[in-house]
Structure formats: structure tokens, C-alpha cells
Amino acid sequence: MDENIYDVIIxxxxxxxxxxxxxACREKLKTLLVAKGFGGQVARKAVAIENYPGFxxxxxxxxxxxxxNQLKSVGAEIKQDEIRKIEKIEKGFNLLTVGGEKFQTRAxxxxxxxxxxxxxxxxxxxxxxxxxxxxxxxDAPMFQDKIVAVLGGGNxxxxxxxxxxxxxKKIYILEYADKVNADEDNQExxxxxxxxxxxxxxxxxxxxxxxxxxxxxxxxxxSMEMRTLNVQGVFIEIGSQPVISFVNSWVEFNERDxxxxxxxxxxxxxxxxxxxxxxxxxxxxxxxxxxxEGAKAAISARNYLRFMKK
Amino acid sequence: MDENIYDVIIxxxxxxxxxxxxxACREKLKTLLVAKGFGGQVARKAVAIENYPGFxxxxxxxxxxxxxNQLKSVGAEIKQDEIRKIEKIEKGFNLLTVGGEKFQTRAxxxxxxxxxxxxxxxxxxxxxxxxxxxxxxxDAPMFQDKIVAVLGGGNxxxxxxxxxxxxxKKIYILEYADKVNADEDNQExxxxxxxxxxxxxxxxxxxxxxxxxxxxxxxxxxSMEMRTLNVQGVFIEIGSQPVISFVNSWVEFNERDxxxxxxxxxxxxxxxxxxxxxxxxxxxxxxxxxxxEGAKAAISARNYLRFMKK
Numbered sequence: 038m039d040e041n042i043y044d045v046i047i048x049x050x051x052x053x054x055x056x057x058x059x060x061a062c063r064e065k066l067k068t069l070l071v072a073k074g075f076g077g078q079v080a081r082k083a084v085a086i087e088n089y090p091g092f093x094x095x096x097x098x099x100x101x102x103x104x105x106n107q108l109k110s111v112g113a114e115i116k117q118d119e120i121r122k123i124e125k126i127e128k129g130f131n132l133l134t135v136g137g138e139k140f141q142t143r144a145x146x147x148x149x150x151x152x153x154x155x156x157x158x159x160x161x162x163x164x165x166x167x168x169x170x171x172x173x174x175x176d177a178p179m180f181q182d183k184i185v186a187v188l189g190g191g192n193x194x195x196x197x198x199x200x201x202x203x204x205x206k207k208i209y210i211l212e213y214a215d216k217v218n219a220d221e222d223n224q225e226x227x228x229x230x231x232x233x234x235x236x237x238x239x240x241x242x243x244x245x246x247x248x249x250x251x252x253x254x255x256x257x258x259x260s261m262e263m264r265t266l267n268v269q270g271v272f273i274e275i276g277s278q279p280v281i282s283f284v285n286s287w288v289e290f291n292e293r294d295x296x297x298x299x300x301x302x303x304x305x306x307x308x309x310x311x312x313x314x315x316x317x318x319x320x321x322x323x324x325x326x327x328x329x330e331g332a333k334a335a336i337s338a339r340n341y342l343r344f345m346k347k
Numbered sequence: 348m349d350e351n352i353y354d355v356i357i358x359x360x361x362x363x364x365x366x367x368x369x370x371a372c373r374e375k376l377k378t379l380l381v382a383k384g385f386g387g388q389v390a391r392k393a394v395a396i397e398n399y400p401g402f403x404x405x406x407x408x409x410x411x412x413x414x415x416n417q418l419k420s421v422g423a424e425i426k427q428d429e430i431r432k433i434e435k436i437e438k439g440f441n442l443l444t445v446g447g448e449k450f451q452t453r454a455x456x457x458x459x460x461x462x463x464x465x466x467x468x469x470x471x472x473x474x475x476x477x478x479x480x481x482x483x484x485x486d487a488p489m490f491q492d493k494i495v496a497v498l499g500g501g502n503x504x505x506x507x508x509x510x511x512x513x514x515x516k517k518i519y520i521l522e523y524a525d526k527v528n529a530d531e532d533n534q535e536x537x538x539x540x541x542x543x544x545x546x547x548x549x550x551x552x553x554x555x556x557x558x559x560x561x562x563x564x565x566x567x568x569x570s571m572e573m574r575t576l577n578v579q580g581v582f583i584e585i586g587s588q589p590v591i592s593f594v595n596s597w598v599e600f601n602e603r604d605x606x607x608x609x610x611x612x613x614x615x616x617x618x619x620x621x622x623x624x625x626x627x628x629x630x631x632x633x634x635x636x637x638x639x640e641g642a643k644a645a646i647s648a649r650n651y652l653r654f655m656k657k
Contacts (some may be wrong), residue, residue: 301630325638328639
């Protein structure tokens with residue numbers, strides 16, 4: 038066996054990729070993980086994670102450090118770089134990196150994650166983890182009896198607002214267009230909630246505060262008037278962007294640019310290419326789910342490689 | 348809303364059930380978890396767990412204690428009992444317990460797990476975690492350069508033996524029947540491995556040792572002769588039995604008695620009944636996978652309940 042050919046290359050260093058790496062190494066696959074950085078959205082979370090089983094409360098940085106140490110302890114090779122292109126070759130694939138390297142592998146696991154879409158509002162990045170959140174499932178419990186705004190009048194925004202009704206005392210939904218495009222179901226529940234106010238034709242201009250968010254400023258697109266709302270939280274729900282620039286046509290995508298997988302096995306349409314976590318059409322974008330999907334992808338890759346070796 | 352009606356009742360206290368409970372409570376669903384005990388197969392593991400991301404090494408007992416504390420911290424109700432029967436009623440389901448209680452709920456998550464099938468061999472239970480294992484993915488790395496036996500000549504046994512070739516220096520597969528029934532693929536790989544010896548027509552009689560396993564005794568069913576093999580490990584791969592006695596016809600099963608689910612959403616054929624973890628046909632029976640599936644089931648149940656409340 039050629040020393041320079043990997044059994045599997047994992048693209049991405051979030052929970053899905055790291056877990057895939059742990060499982061692949063324990064199955065004695067020659068494994069390389071290529072990532073620009075570790076942790077993806079987890080490492081950027083400034084507030085504690087409370088929904089990863091095993092830790093009542095842990096920072097994203099610490100959880101990812103633990104994942105990473107475990108990956109190293111099982112002997113994975115790690116390369117800090119970005120994949121630029123996948124090429125199909127007779128015995129597998131070549132991966133070309135932004136850094137100018139070329140790696141050969143028999144199988145690939147794509148776990149490059151997704152980035153939340155950001156608004157144009159001033160202060161959004163400054164207050165991430167200090168009132169600005171991209172995950173109601175993670176952060177809603179912190180807003181007990183607070184007033185919050187949700188940016189985005191699609192299903193994601195409406196569902197975030199509904200989840201927030203369990204905690205917040207008042208929720209504004211801000212939508213740029215002149216009407217919302219959430220499903221009727223969601224609209225009805227929002228209008229019946231008694232806690233949610235929908236503001237259409239609005240542009241979020243500014244998120245402001247001292248240490249934490251205390252208000253937002255939006256512009257009414259009809260009157261052009263600027264208005265201030267006192268809120269302690271802002272949930273940005275205008276979609277996310279899977280990291281897929283290097284993937285090309287080796288896989289199929291759904292309408293949200295997520296990689297379509299067989300939900301049972303994490304297989305894509307190309308034999309030898311698997312995908313796991315937030316870059317895929319998995320129903321729930323959560324650390325525990327991404328990790329579970331990474332384990333599945335690694336074992337599917339192992340099964341594929343066993344079959345190929347015959 | 349009637350105080351005594353739960354939004355969701357989770358059946359089973361393993362990683363799938365506990366994670367479902369954590370997610371359901373954080374979504375403010377009125378949640379009850381009914382289980383005979385906590386941890387399922389995890390809590391019975393006597394060796395360290397090394398493939399749950401977040402912990403390089405942790406005992407099953409400790410991991411489950413952490414899961415359980417987290418479940419309590421989010422306010423789940425817990426009842427130590429066993430479900431005897433599910434009844435459909437107009438607004439959901441009644442659950443009848445072995446202890447004689449009746450609980451009403453709008454949705455159910457079945458996460459009752461599976462038990463490994465045991466052999467009739469003497470000493471099997473005594474040496475669990477001391478050489479006897481039911482999980483090669485978990486325990487193979489402990490048998491570096493050791494001699495091990497695998498009980499079972501089906502695909503599970505052959506795949507366990509193949510995984511063990513990465514660590515053990517010699518592997519016996521013992522099969523009761525006069526020929527093995529693993530797939531041709533697996534048979535070819537086993538015969539080509541150079542490390543695996545298949546012994547058909549054999550009955551495992553005894554697993555013995557001092558503190559740890561040091562040998563097994565089997566009977567050749569043709570000659571009736573008793574033979575001893577020096578081994579340090581015994582992997583029991585004769586199948587597992589999903590815990591489904593109470594489920595009846597509310598769900599569909601595959602040929603291994605596993606509950607068929609929509610792999611994307613954990614839905615069963617009955618609206619309002621979800622299933623997650625080792626009791627289902629999920630491809631990989633692993634803690635991290637079960638936990639991820641539990642999270643999916645809880646959010647699917649939440650989505651179902653939102654829809655029903657309209």
C-alpha cells in the first residue's frame with residue numbers, strides 16, 4: 038500500500054469531522070483531517086453550551102479542545118489548510134488545497150459545516166454571544182422574562198420566535214419584505230401567541246448596548262423613519278450558508294445548498310464520498326447530532342473501503 | 348391544559364432517551380421519562396468508553412451519571428417503572444406500566460434500547476468487561492497482540508473478527524452450525540486475512556480465567572470432543588434483542604425486530620410515536636449516535652406537537 042495514499046480524508050474540523058476522525062482512526066484507517074481551523078460554529082460561541090450530553094455547561098472553546106485532544110490521541114493526522122478542489126482518479130480522489138498541496142485518498146468525508154448568514158446591521162459581530170445569537174435551541178433559556186428581536190420572517194425566524202415564547206416576555210420579528218413568507222401554520226401560531234409582534238418592511242440598522250445588547254435600531258422602509266426597540270437579545274435567522282465551494286458536482290444539493298445524503302448512511306451520490314453534519318440536509322443542526330452523523334459517516338467509509346479492497 | 352397530561356413520554360433511560368429528555372425539556376415540553384434503570388448497555392460496561400467525543404476515557408457509570416444529572420437539571424420528571432402497554436386514545440396515548448400506573452401523553456419517544464443476546468456458556472456473565480465484550484468498535488483496541496475468540500459465524504461475527512485483525516494477533520470464530528452464514532464478501536476477507544481461523548460445528552461451553560479471561564472450552568459437535576483455546580478475549584456476536592415487548596403493532600419492525608424509523612426524523616408509522624437509538628434500525632449502535640438520534644426525535648416530537656396544537 039502506498040504510504041502517501043490515505044484511506045480517508047475528512048474535510049472540516051467541527052464536531053462531525055472530529056468524530057468521524059476518532060471513529061476512522063479507531064478502525065485503523067489511514068486518516069487525514071484537513072481544516073482551516075477547529076470547532077466551526079462551536080468554537081465561536083461565546084456563551085456556554087448546555088445541550089451536549091455529558092456536560093451540564095461547557096464553553097465551546099473547551100468542548101472543541103477536548104474533541105481535538107481526543108482526535109490527536111487516536112493518531113489522526115491533521116493539516117491546517119483548505120480544500121480547493123476534488124478530482125476523481127482511478128483509485129479514489131485527489132484533493133487540492135488552497136495552500137498548494139495535493140493529497141490522494143480512497144474515500145472522503147465532507148464535514149465542512151455552515152456559516153450563519155449575517156445581516157448588514159452595525160454591531161452584529163461585536164455582540165455575538167453578548168445578546169446576538171444564531172441558535173434559539175442553544176440560547177433561548179438565557180432570555181427568561183427578557184425582550185428579544187428575531188431578524189427574519191421566514192419559517193426559521195417564526196420558529197425561533199415560537200421557541201422564544203417559552204422564555205422571553207415579548208418578541209419582535211423583523212422582516213425586510215412587505216410581508217412575511219413563513220408557512221400559514223407558523224403565522225397562525227405566532228399571531229395566536231400573544232407575545233410576538235411582527236414588523237414588516239423593516240431594515241435592521243444597528244445593534245447596540247454596553248457590555249450586552251440593550252437596544253436595536255431599524256428603519257421603516259415605507260416612512261424611512263428610524264425606530265428604536267429596547268431588547269436584550271437579537272436572534273439572526275436569515276439562513277445559513279453551507280461551506281461547499283470546493284465540492285462541485287460530486288454531490289447533489291437541496292434548495293438551501295445543503296448536501297443531500299442518504300440519512301441512514303451519510304452516503305452522497307458519488308461512491309466513496311460521504312458527508313456529515315451541518316453541511317448536509319440533516320434535519321437538526323446541533324453538536325450532538327453532527328457528532329453522531331460523523332460516526333456514521335466514518336463507519337460507512339470503512340464499509341466502503343472493505344468492499345473496495347476485495 | 349390538563350396538569351396530568353404529558354406532552355411527551357420517553358420510554359428508556361439510555362443515551363437516546365436521556366438526550367431526548369434534555370432536548371424536550373429545553374423546548375418546555377412537559378416531559379416524563381420512564382425507565383427501569385439508567386444507562387442501558389452503557390452503565391453495564393466494565394471497561395472505559397473511549398469513543399464518546401468529549402471524553403478520552405470515561406467509565407460507563409460516570410458518563411451515564413453525567414447524562415442523568417443533566418436531565419435532572421433541565422427539570423425532567425423521572426419515573427422508575429416499565430411500560431407494559433401503549434393504548435391509543437383520542438388526544439394521544441395512555442401508557443400502562445408494570446407498576447400499575449397509567450400516564451396520558453400527546454407524544455411518545457421509544458428509546459428502550461436492546462440487549463445483547465447471551466450464549467449458554469458458563470462464565471460469560473462473570474467475565475463481562477474482563478475479557479468478554481459485546482462491542483468490537485468499543486473494545487478491540489484493548490486486545491493489541493492478544494488472542495481472541497468471536498462467537499458467531501454470521502456477518503456480525505465476521506465483521507467483528509475483521510475489525511479485530513487490526514489489533515489481535517490471532518482470532519478464532521466459533522460457529523454452532525456446520526457452515527457459516529456470513530456474506531461471501533466477508534468470508535473472502537476473513538479467509539484472506541491470514542489471522543482468522545473459523546471453527547464450525549462448535550458449542551462454546553465455558554469461559555474461564557482468573558481475574559481476566561485466559562481460555563475457553565468448546566465442544567466439537569461431530570466428535571463430541573471438548574477442546575480448549577487459550578484466548579484473552581471473547582466477543583459475543585450472536586445478535587441483539589431490541590426491547591419491544593410493550594410496543595405491539597404501533598410501529599413496524601425489520602427482520603431483526605428493530606423499529607423501522609424515517610432515518611431523517613425518527614418518525615414511526617404512527618403519528619405521535621417516535622423512536623431513537625438501539626431499539627431502531629439505525630445503522631450504528633453507538634452512544635454518540637444514539638444521543639444524536641434522541642435529539643432528533645425530541646425536536647420531531649416538538650414539531651408534531653406544535654402542529655397538533657393548532
